[in-house]
Amino acid sequence: MKKVLYLIFFIIVAGSCKEKVPSPVQKEVISLDGNRAGRPYSPAIRVDNTLYISGQIAIDPATGEFVEGGIEEQTRQVLVNISALLDKAGYSLSDVVKCNVLMADIEYYSPMNSVYSEFFTVDPPARKAFAVKDLPMGALVEIDAIAIK
Amino acid sequence: MKKIIKTGKAPAAVGPYSQAVEANGTLYIAGQIPVDPSTGKIVDGGIIEQTQQVMKNIAAILEEAGYSFENVVKSTCLLTDMANFADMNGVYGSYYPENQPARAAFAVKGLPLGAMIEIETIAVK
Numbered sequence: 632m633k634k635v636l637y638l639i640f641f642i643i644v645a646g647s648c649k650e651k652v653p654s655p656v657q658k659e660v661i662s663l664d665g666n667r668a669g670r671p672y673s674p675a676i677r678v679d680n681t682l683y684i685s686g687q688i689a690i691d692p693a694t695g696e697f698v699e700g701g702i703e704e705q706t707r708q709v710l711v712n713i714s715a716l717l718d719k720a721g722y723s724l725s726d727v728v729k730c731n732v733l734m735a736d737i738e739y740y741s742p743m744n745s746v747y748s749e750f751f752t753v754d755p756p757a758r759k760a761f762a763v764k765d766l767p768m769g770a771l772v773e774i775d776a777i778a779i780k
Numbered sequence: 781m782k783k784i785i786k787t788g789k790a791p792a793a794v795g796p797y798s799q800a801v802e803a804n805g806t807l808y809i810a811g812q813i814p815v816d817p818s819t820g821k822i823v824d825g826g827i828i829e830q831t832q833q834v835m836k837n838i839a840a841i842l843e844e845a846g847y848s849f850e851n852v853v854k855s856t857c858l859l860t861d862m863a864n865f866a867d868m869n870g871v872y873g874s875y876y877p878e879n880q881p882a883r884a885a886f887a888v889k890g891l892p893l894g895a896m897i898e899i900e901t902i903a904v905k
Contacts, residue, residue: 656851656905658879671873672883676853678904683854686884733886765862765887775856775884 661720663692675716682720682778686733687712688770697768702739705771706746713776714750724750726778732760733773743772789840791815794892800841807845807903811858812837813895822893827864830896831871838901839875849875851903857885858898868897 661675661682675684689698689705692715698708717723734743740760748755756776766773785800785807793799793810800809814823814833817840823833842848859868865885873880881901891898 658850658853660879669869671869671876671880672855673880674882676879676882678853681853681904683882683902685882686886731884733884763886764860764889767862767865767885773884773886775882777854 659720661716663715663719675720677720680779682717682722682726684713684716684776684778686731686773686775687716688767688773690768697770702734702742702771703746706743706774707749709772709774710747710750713774717778720778722778722780725754726780727751727756727776728779729777730756730758731775732758733766734760734762735766735769735771737762739771785841785845787840787844789817789844790837791817791820800845802845805905807842807847807851807901807905809838809841809901809903811856811898811900812841813892813898815893815895822895827859827867827896828871831868834897834899835871835875838899842901842903845903847903847905850879851905852876852881852901853904854902855881855883856900857883858891858900859885859887860889860891860896862887864896872899 656678659677660673661677663674672685675682687709689708690696691698691708692712698704714724717726732743734740782801782803784798785802787799790799790812797810800807812834814830815821816823816833817837823829839849842851857868857872859865
């Protein structure tokens with residue numbers, strides 16, 4: 632009988648502990664395409680006022696293919712993709728506070744910058760930029776971003 | 781304002797950084813490499829085993845801070861070879877079945893202790 636009482640007491644304590652676990656924050660997934668099988672990430676996540684945009688590469692969402700051309704064209708497509716996600720979430724480029732710019736070759740720094748500055752014309756976000764060993768699908772540039780409003 | 785998170789269930793830092801820092805409901809977890817906290821060494825095996833250990837380390841730090849995988853909003857996955865991308869995705873995706881965090885993934889020239897993978901994490905609650 633004592634054991635049963637202990638067991639009941641334990642169940643009650645365990646149950647009340649469980650209720651103390653805070654409920655997860657409300658994450659909103661922002662996506663422009665429906666079929667994301669095999670891609671275990673969201674294009675963007677909004678939580679409170681902050682929007683986290685996944686690293687974008689130069690895939691044209693209309694065709695699902697890489698854009699033709701070199702670093703200028705790829706940078707432009709990446710920033711068009713970021714703009715579209717911002718727009719979908721109700722943000723704009725002026726809300727971006729931080730970018731990470733990953734390049735397949737540091738030689739791309741200057742041409743990337745010239746296209747990048749077409750998009751961020753005033754008060755550009757904080758940023759870090761560097762060359763990596765390799766990017767997904769052989770991309771020349773990948774940019775991720777954080778926006779707050 | 782900032783709170784340092786420390787747990788023996790995840791590997792000790794291998795340099796002058798904290799395992800994680802929490803500030804204003806946001807948890808910044810240091811890049812985790814596949815070190816088994818019980819041995820202090822990189823786990824045996826390939827990218828699958830290494831990714832599993834990294835995710836275990838992230839889980840331990842999230843738990844210590846009172847967060848869970850559902851709180852994670854952003855990951856950065858650093859690989860040493862893009863050839864490991866698909867295998868990494870398989871393990872990584874099993875920890876994030878829905879409302880997956882935003883992410884950036886790429887290959888770097890080298891990682892600490894010769895790891896094949898490092899994952900940095902931001903969680904919010």
